[in-house]
Amino acid sequence: MNIDLSGKTALVTGSTAGIGFATARGLAESGAHVIVNGRSQASVDNALASLKKSYPTAQATGFAGDLTDAAVCDTLVKTHPAVDILVNNLGIFEPKDFFDIPDSDWTRFFDVNVLSGVRLSRAYAKGMAERKWGRIVFIASESGINIPVEMIHYGFTKTAQLAVSRGLAKRMAGTGVTVNAVLPGPTLSEGVTAMLKDEIAKSGKSAEEVAAEFVKAHRSTSIIQRAASVEEVANMIVYVCSPQASATTGAALRVDGGVVDTIV
Incomplete structure (x- = not known):
């Protein structure tokens, strides 16, 4: 299968390391112009340098800023008003017992893991629909199905992402825009x-x-x-961003190594 994303612009949030960086690299290798995002300019610059080193012909630019902040999201959208592919990868996790999780942590996890993706999807989905093509991917987790006892606040946000991605997929019905969730283990x-x-x-x-x-x-x-390796997860994300995945939408696609013990 030859995935060709030439002429497409892809924004991957939280993409200076880990799954996000592997996804940005995979999209760039498929021909997309990739916008790499991280909280600091230094982390973005380092990621761009690493990307260019491993794939010298990569088309990539950076945007530094904490997308938990609505004002920063607004600046991003003004700087890059149209994207064809949005990968909502930004996320945090932290093992902590339920009785030690204060209200502020619940709010922080929701703002980072869920609301940042909601804001950007709201900003970009209409333009995708007008162009009759687009891909929105939420990077959820098997923890959204198997809520981890040591990270209940994290699992809750991943379940929320599944709800948002499914609902938005239905909202975008018939537009040529697909919306999916990928669930790494x-x-x-x-x-x-x-x-x-x-x-x-x-x-x-x-x-x-x-x-x-x-x-x-x-x-x-x-x-x-x-x-799993970050590349194994990124392979699924790149596929679901591709033209070949045009009939896949509203799905929760597991790259969990079989952790979720269900057939479907």
């Missing part, structure tokens, strides 16, 4: 590596080995029995 991103750093240092094992042990202990239904 445990993925060996920089964030997960940082979460496991103490165990990695203590055990002397590789990040891959420690992550596999975490999966077996805490996501025991995993069929692959390991963490």
